[in-house]
Amino acid sequence: MQKVIAIFIVGLLSTSCGSLSTLPRSEQAIRNSLVKSNSRCSYIPYVYSGLVYDSCYLNAGYERTPEYPENITYSDADARSLGAFLAVDFVLSGVVDTFALSYTWYMQNRYGSIALD
Numbered sequence: 001m002q003k004v005i006a007i008f009i010v011g012l013l014s015t016s017c018g019s020l021s022t023l024p025r026s027e028q029a030i031r032n033s034l035v036k037s038n039s040r041c042s043y044i045p046y047v048y049s050g051l052v053y054d055s056c057y058l059n060a061g062y063e064r065t066p067e068y069p070e071n072i073t074y075s076d077a078d079a080r081s082l083g084a085f086l087a088v089d090f091v092l093s094g095v096v097d098t099f100a101l102s103y104t105w106y107m108q109n110r111y112g113s114i115a116l117d
Contacts, residue, residue, distance in 0.1 A: 019050030019096035050093035
C-alpha cells in the first residue's frame with residue numbers, strides 16, 4: 001500500500017505527467033520533446049493533449065545507445081512498478097485534461113492540432 005501511495009505522489013508531482021507536459025508549454029517545446037524521442041505521432045490535439053502526449057511518448061522509437069542496448073530486460077517487480085506509474089499517470093492526465101477542457105476546446109478551435117512534423 002505504501003508503494004502505491006508513493007507512486008501516486010510521484011505521479012502527481014512529476015513533470016512527466018502528460019498534461020503538465022502539454023498545457024503550460026509552448027507548441028515548440030512539445031514538438032521538440034516528442035521529436036527527440038522519435039515519436040511516431042504526426043500531431044497532438046489540444047483536447048485531451050495529456051493523454052495523447054503520454055500515448056505518443058510510450059510508442060516512441062528510442063534510439064539504442066551503448067548505455068541502453070536492445071536487449072534490456074526488466075524484472076517482474078520493475079514491470080509492475082512501471083505499470084502502476086503509467087496507470088496513475090494516465091488517470092491524472094485524464095483528470096487534469098477534463099478540468100482543462102474549456103481551455104483546450106478553445107485552443108483546438110482557434111489553432112487546430114499541434115503538428116509534430
